[in-house]
Amino acid sequence: MQPRARRSNDExxxxxxxxxxxxxxxxxxxxxxxxxxxxxxxxxxxxxRGALYHHFEDKQALxxxxxxxxxxxxxxxxxxxxPPALDAREALIAGSLAYLDAMAVPGRTRLLLVDGPAVxxxxxxxxxxxxxxxxxxxxxxxxxxxxxxxxxxxxSLLSAAFDRAALAISTGGDAKAYRAAMLALIERVTAGVGR
Amino acid sequence: MQPRARRSNDExxxxxxxxxxxxxxxxxxxxxxxxxxxxxxxxxxxxxRGALYHHFEDKQALxxxxxxxxxxxxxxxxxxxxPPALDAREALIAGSLAYLDAMAVPGRTRLLLVDGPAVxxxxxxxxxxxxxxxxxxxxxxxxxxxxxxxxxxxxSLLSAAFDRAALAISTGGDAKAYRAAMLALIERVTAGVGR
DNA sequence: TGGCTGCATACATGCAGCCTGTATGTTACC
DNA sequence: GGTAACATACAGGCTGCATGTATGCAGCCA
Numbered sequence: 001m002q003p004r005a006r007r008s009n010d011e012x013x014x015x016x017x018x019x020x021x022x023x024x025x026x027x028x029x030x031x032x033x034x035x036x037x038x039x040x041x042x043x044x045x046x047x048x049r050g051a052l053y054h055h056f057e058d059k060q061a062l063x064x065x066x067x068x069x070x071x072x073x074x075x076x077x078x079x080x081x082x083p084p085a086l087d088a089r090e091a092l093i094a095g096s097l098a099y100l101d102a103m104a105v106p107g108r109t110r111l112l113l114v115d116g117p118a119v120x121x122x123x124x125x126x127x128x129x130x131x132x133x134x135x136x137x138x139x140x141x142x143x144x145x146x147x148x149x150x151x152x153x154x155x156s157l158l159s160a161a162f163d164r165a166a167l168a169i170s171t172g173g174d175a176k177a178y179r180a181a182m183l184a185l186i187e188r189v190t191a192g193v194g195r
Numbered sequence: 196m197q198p199r200a201r202r203s204n205d206e207x208x209x210x211x212x213x214x215x216x217x218x219x220x221x222x223x224x225x226x227x228x229x230x231x232x233x234x235x236x237x238x239x240x241x242x243x244r245g246a247l248y249h250h251f252e253d254k255q256a257l258x259x260x261x262x263x264x265x266x267x268x269x270x271x272x273x274x275x276x277x278p279p280a281l282d283a284r285e286a287l288i289a290g291s292l293a294y295l296d297a298m299a300v301p302g303r304t305r306l307l308l309v310d311g312p313a314v315x316x317x318x319x320x321x322x323x324x325x326x327x328x329x330x331x332x333x334x335x336x337x338x339x340x341x342x343x344x345x346x347x348x349x350x351s352l353l354s355a356a357f358d359r360a361a362l363a364i365s366t367g368g369d370a371k372a373y374r375a376a377m378l379a380l381i382e383r384v385t386a387g388v389g390r
Numbered sequence: 391t392g393g394c395t396g397c398a399t400a401c402a403t404g405c406a407g408c409c410t411g412t413a414t415g416t417t418a419c420c
Numbered sequence: 421g422g423t424a425a426c427a428t429a430c431a432g433g434c435t436g437c438a439t440g441t442a443t444g445c446a447g448c449c450a
Contacts, residue, residue, distance in 0.1 A: 161353070
């Protein structure tokens, strides 16, 4: 048994938090949030429940940390796929495909579309998502359709369709068909404006 | 203290089950399934936990009974709004509005669109839904668009949009806007066929 | 500059309360 | 007398907290 290397507190905290978030993500994906116990999480992360409750207020806070990481990666993927050089329509298409691709990361649909809303409710999830996919979609749609009273509602409905497509694909649905159907939907909705 | 009126076993079972389903529905809607304990349920239903576990295998079975009742009422509302006399397009529109109206029953969106999928997963929920809204939509769409490979995917995406609309309306969204946006979506998707 | 002292941070462990599901006991129907 | 419909008691597990311990860290003084 070696005497542990001397590490700064910041370093210790970071690795512990990281271990907890990664371990819980894997378990939440595998068994679902509700079916995952904190003893399981800490066993997988090779720490104790004391460490968990030191770094996170409760079990929900752990899920929140996992979700925030997922949203951040999602947002990064979409931003990267939609450089400012693209015009509104191009950006909408590219962003759409990037969203579906990013949501194909294993477990992401369950975390962001199933367990997240179940635990925090759709309202809070939309707030977390704000800066991410749904926001981009609404902006893109507004750029093409103007800002009539129907546009926010349409954006919300299309966002739900996106989520369903991602979920269907991740559960074995026909990815090609869903991607095509999603693009067709957008095409139809934005037809007749801006060329 | 009166000696209780003599009742048949069937009658006893029916009233007890009914009391449990009604009480749990109210609590599941108010606090969510996970946050509702069986002691609370039986207290509200004025029975004991013994009665609950006599009639239902576990807590999930109680939720399932609640959901089945909701689906049945939903299906009845849609069927009633779409008599065979209507043509495909008329039926699609009428069924759509009936769906949104039926989902406006307080608590129904939370039960069918949030807690249900969280507990049973989308797959099992679709099975429960089988005969109900999603199926009608796919048939209606197929009647208008034929049966290309994209039609099932499109139906699924539109179904998700319907759910989002219902959810948004039930959480204070602009009902008029969402209804209009939903109809616009259907209009766009089915435009150019069948007149 | 280096070591010592006091404090804060990062954990570990034990406990209280609640909840679920089951097993066993009792009452009402048949 | 037997069975279905309940009622009650119990076992196991889980969450969150409270208390205990060790490790890093900051200031002080020499």
